[in-house]
Amino acid sequence: MNPAALPRRFGFTVGPLQYWWPRMQMLGFYAEMAEHPAVDTVVLGEVTCSRRNEFKFDDWLALARDLAGAGKTVVLATMPLLSTEAELRTLRRLCEQDEFAVEAGDVSALAVLAREHAARPERPAFVIGPHVNVYSRAALAEWAPLGAGTWVPPLELSLDAVGHINPPGAPVPGVAGPVVTEVFAFGRMPLAFSARCFTARHHRLKKDECDFRCRDDADGLLLATSEGEPFLVLNGIQTQSAALQCLLDAGPALAAAGVRRLRLSPCSRGFVQALTAFDAVLNHGTPVGAGMEQLRAAGLPGALVDGFARQRPGMVEVAA
């Protein structure tokens, strides 16, 4: 490993909130993020269901300005699954503003962002989100010049593969210097998307008359096997892992793969402790064991896994 490639410190990004939290809970959460010194970047926006309408475009924008005022970098995320013209209109609105960077949730977003970037090259570089399928260096090199500055690899990619695609010694050029790799390092993983709402289906409700029942599940609706093992989580049209990705003990492998930023995905319990533990272990020399102990005492909603990072099934538990 080339020591020069080691980042001075890992940056931390608070990923987009996947669940529908009541307004006050959500505002409380982001107020905490605004104050937390380890947080560099916050990704905002509704990324699961366009029917979740409590927080409107202008509300997100106002929240983005508050967080920016607190010194955080803000990114606005587009939805990973679009199927209606109304959703495309929301997408265009997000991409046409130049105040904040945008995270592309799908290729429709890439299309619009490429146009906007060509028209105004000085606008903030965008983020290629984890649900845009970039699995090789050639793919990243194909899309980075459209205006990207950051790449979040697909969740199933190993750190070894990530390091091959955007190596610290020869990073893919982006529009604002080398492309920065940001890895999904903590939280329940969004594994699949469907047109169908599984939460509504579970409650025997139609998608368009769902009573917004996903509001009851602050961390999604647990799906267990017939022998009671937590396995997945239903979150509207999304299926997540029941376990939480946790790359707390992967510091050297992350650095070797050229990863500069880690994404932590919000959960309703223990998130601040997780953030603090990641910062302590990865940036301030706290031993991994002590950090893991803090995490395990934090009342997180599931077990801790890291299989994907190690080229294993994603559900393989953290060894540390």
Added chain:
Amino acid sequence: MVAEARRAGAAPQLVCPAGSLRALQVAVDAGADAVYLGLKDATNARNFVGLNFDDAQLRTGIRYAHTRGRQVLMALNTYADAHDDSAWQRAVDRAAELGADALIVADVAVMAYARRQHPELRLHLSVQASATTWEAIEFYRQRYGIRRAVLPRVLTLSQVQHTIAHTEAEIEVFGFGSLCVMVEGRCALSAYATGQSPNTAGMCSPPSAVRWEESAAGVEARLGGVLIDRYAPDEPRGYPTLCKGRFEVGGQRDYAIEEPTSLNTLALLPQLIEAGVSAIKIEGRQRSPSYVAEVTRVWRHAIDAAASGARYSVQPGWNAMLGRWAEGQQQTLGAYDRPWR
């Protein structure tokens, strides 16, 4: 030909699966306008033992189809490996060399390579590319010359119509076969449980990860050790595809994600034709030549009837025939009419 197919009301091309040379031949004999197939490796999304084509079979298959005026579309629809993309590049070269009529691609790296090396080679956007909007399809068309896009099985009929109206690319939709409830190319469930996924290995819930076990509670089907389903002695057993298992949610045990059903859009055929769909795809490269032959025959009749201008109705014999091959013996119109909406 292409302009012809774009015209609303024109007969769509019938695109049938060929997991083997035998399946290719029976599909052509039964009236497929085109067959789609993959090579014997991880470059295609049905990477199963005993399935797919080596070079000699590919040559023979292409000759068989071309002699009879039909097309061969080669599926190269997984994502090139981060460590070594040579297999994908080789597959592109083979397709061009052997005269495949089009390449069905998902990965932009593969598209860019094909465009650069073989600009004359026709490209179709695979369903695995998850292009669910016309913006995404137009992006691929304008940038990489994609001539046709296969739509993910998540759009309603009116969304399909809207998409066709806003792109110059031809649109291909699924007409019949096993149903993926997840957006294709956007599902890492299999990777989560087994380490092997459709995007990278061309496999979902691979047989190597399946274990059948007798227990006091019944016969258990496990995938990567995870209990996917448990069957009472008199219950019919299905292959433990991860999303089709029975799980517990909120104290209820049920098919929590998807019931084992098949897509069957025979009833929607006139609307699909009216919308200007250019091709209808039959799923099932992993199915037997008998499946391919019978399903192709039914759809040939149906498309000919629907495009003839005469009054169209689904013949009872057609559905009876298709019903025999439907997974779980149940059929649905899938997202096209969105029964869950």
